[in-house]
Amino acid sequence: MDMQTLMIAGLAFVAIAGLGFVFAGGNESAGASKRAKQLAATGRIDGKTADPNASRKRQTQDMLKSLREGEQKKKKSLVPQDISSRMKQAGLSASPATFWMISAILGASIGGAAFIMAPASVTESFLGEGARVIIGAFAGFAGFLGLPRWVLGFMIKRRHTKVTNQFADALDIIVRGVKSGLPLNECLRIIAVESPDPLRSEFKIITDGLSMGQSIPQALDKFYRRVPLQEVNFFNIVLGIQAQTGGNLSEALGNLSAVIRSRKMLREKIKALSSEAKASAMIIGCLPVAVMVLVYITTPAYIMELFYKPIGNLILLIGVGLMGLGIYVMRRMINFDF
Numbered sequence: 001m002d003m004q005t006l007m008i009a010g011l012a013f014v015a016i017a018g019l020g021f022v023f024a025g026g027n028e029s030a031g032a033s034k035r036a037k038q039l040a041a042t043g044r045i046d047g048k049t050a051d052p053n054a055s056r057k058r059q060t061q062d063m064l065k066s067l068r069e070g071e072q073k074k075k076k077s078l079v080p081q082d083i084s085s086r087m088k089q090a091g092l093s094a095s096p097a098t099f100w101m102i103s104a105i106l107g108a109s110i111g112g113a114a115f116i117m118a119p120a121s122v123t124e125s126f127l128g129e130g131a132r133v134i135i136g137a138f139a140g141f142a143g144f145l146g147l148p149r150w151v152l153g154f155m156i157k158r159r160h161t162k163v164t165n166q167f168a169d170a171l172d173i174i175v176r177g178v179k180s181g182l183p184l185n186e187c188l189r190i191i192a193v194e195s196p197d198p199l200r201s202e203f204k205i206i207t208d209g210l211s212m213g214q215s216i217p218q219a220l221d222k223f224y225r226r227v228p229l230q231e232v233n234f235f236n237i238v239l240g241i242q243a244q245t246g247g248n249l250s251e252a253l254g255n256l257s258a259v260i261r262s263r264k265m266l267r268e269k270i271k272a273l274s275s276e277a278k279a280s281a282m283i284i285g286c287l288p289v290a291v292m293v294l295v296y297i298t299t300p301a302y303i304m305e306l307f308y309k310p311i312g313n314l315i316l317l318i319g320v321g322l323m324g325l326g327i328y329v330m331r332r333m334i335n336f337d338f
Helices: 002-042 054-078 083-089 096-117 120-124 130-179 184-194 199-211 216-226 230-245 249-298 310-334
Strands: none
Touching: 083 096, 083 130, 096 130, 130 184, 130 199, 130 230, 130 249, 184 199, 199 216, 216 230, 230 249, 249 310
């Protein structure tokens, strides 16, 4: 009994000591964690500065974070949400009502043509007489919303490409003008007169705004909203920094011109390297349609099984869905964001 009592007492002592060690270590760990959080937040521990550079580093990180958030918000605000903004970016002077009117006429024309020209064999499918109506409705919807928006997006992209190709030459004009002693406003007027469209019209808007009393940052900010390109954003940043801090404007714009030309060369190199993949994707995407046309020319009755039998309609629907999915995947693979 004495030995058993001693063993129980020893185990109890070890348990109590262990609990005390755990609680003491936990408090120390909690205190260390609290001090670490306080150091990261304020650069101070219990009112005393731990590192002279901690506050400066924290301020720099906060400033960079705010700049990134502001740039992201600015990019989101520049994404055109309405037809009016998209038409301005495309360089069109027509009103949105005109765009919607043309879209409605186009959609009605395409839908009516598809309804009339639909082959008679589609009425023998499981959809019956409603097949013509469905085909006309889908064609009309594509003609009303899909085709006009695609054309508008194509025009915006083409205009932005022209501005990008002309922008480095415009910067060189400003550099030579500043070196020769001309003021910045006069250099901008030279670009508005001598440069080809669409850069000439954009700089004409800038010079007109300056003549009406706008400041250079305000005019350039509107220019960036009409043409949301990184090259234009770099131009705005360089002029904004030069207006606030001073410095050699010709040297800064000369370096920017070299950067823009290097970006253009890199863009062309990426296009050349990805051209093979794009050609392969186009061939793979056109191959099923070409095979269907060739089979229809040689043996029309064989391919028409897909159109006037229910099982053929189902197979054709599955094939179109898989084809659309494949084209989407290939497009995502060959498009590069640069």
